[in-house]
Amino acid sequence: GDSVTQMEGPVTLSEEAFLTINCTYTATGYPSLFWYVQYPGEGLQLLLKATKADDKGSNKGFEATYRKETTSFHLEKGSVQVSDSAVYFCALSDRYTGNQFYFGTGTSLTVIP
Amino acid sequence: DSGVTQTPKHLITATGQRVTLRCSPRSGDLSVYWYQQSLDQGLQFLIQYYNGEERAKGNILERFSAQQFPDLHSELNLSSLELGDSALYFCASSPDGGANYGYTFGSGTRLTVV
Numbered sequence A: 001g002d003s004v005t006q007m008e009g010p011v012t013l014s015e016e017a018f019l020t021i022n023c024t025y026t027a028t029g030y031p032s033l034f035w036y037v038q039y040p041g042e043g044l045q046l047l048l049k050a051t052k053a054d055d056k057g058s059n060k061g062f063e064a065t066y067r068k069e070t071t072s073f074h075l076e077k078g079s080v081q082v083s084d085s086a087v088y089f090c091a092l093s094d095r096y097t098g099n100q101f102y103f104g105t106g107t108s109l110t111v112i113p
Numbered sequence B: 001d002s003g004v005t006q007t008p009k010h011l012i013t014a015t016g017q018r019v020t021l022r023c024s025p026r027s028g029d030l031s032v033y034w035y036q037q038s039l040d041q042g043l044q045f046l047i048q049y050y051n052g053e054e055r056a057k058g059n060i061l062e063r064f065s066a067q068q069f070p071d072l073h074s075e076l077n078l079s080s081l082e083l084g085d086s087a088l089y090f091c092a093s094s095p096d097g098g099a100n101y102g103y104t105f106g107s108g109t110r111l112t113v114v
Helices: none
Strands: A003-006 A011-014 A019-021 A023-026 A031-038 A044-050 A056-059 A062-065 A075-077 A086-094 A107-112 B005-007 B010-013 B019-024 B031-038 B042-050 B053-057 B064-068 B074-078 B087-094 B109-113
Touching: A003 A086, A011 A019, A019 A107, A023 A031, A023 A086, A031 A056, A031 A062, A044 A062, B005 B087, B010 B019, B019 B087, B019 B109, B031 B074, B042 B064, B042 B074, B074 B087
Parallel strands: A011 A107, B010 B109
Antiparallel strands: A003 A023, A019 A075, A031 A044, A031 A086, A044 A056, A056 A062, A062 A075, A086 A107, B005 B019, B019 B074, B031 B042, B031 B087, B042 B053, B064 B074, B087 B109
8 A cells, every 4th residue: 555654753953954854655556745844733734745756846945856766755955944843744645546645654853053 | 824723622531421523624625634643653544525425534443433514614523532542633624535735734633531
């Protein structure tokens, strides 16, 4: 079945450091890929998405490229801020038959000043 | 404000009791999804409704049930509650029956069973 594997956390970075959170997926059909972010005490918010191979999703300085050859969708940001501290979830859904998202386990990021 | 409204925000109840969680989807969205988020199991898909009809079922216990009403709001009913049911319950909505546009999540209901 479809699944997502995310790098284990927690991750602690200094402000302005480079961020990478790894995500790989297994899918039998045509997955769309997503990154969601959850701030403390809040629900999940869509951060970015990509619907086909080689697409790049980007938002708020974050970006991720849909790599079919490596079945990956790694999240990157060039310079993190304290306000980026949150839990990040990678997710997939089949583009044509998907009724649900398959979420990774989440990666907690803490950015220290 | 995401546009998806969940009530109540917090709920504390005793084992064996029954509770109802409510969700109003974003205006124009026809699908409602329920997820359970716990520390040990992450985000688990429970059930989806599309325009009033059950569309997909995930890891939903028999003690749990849901429905979507004609005005598209949805309720998740949890009965014979156990300590292990303590979790965050999220509702999400999407415009269609699939996930092409991504979900919009509500802020969740934190259920504590004591």
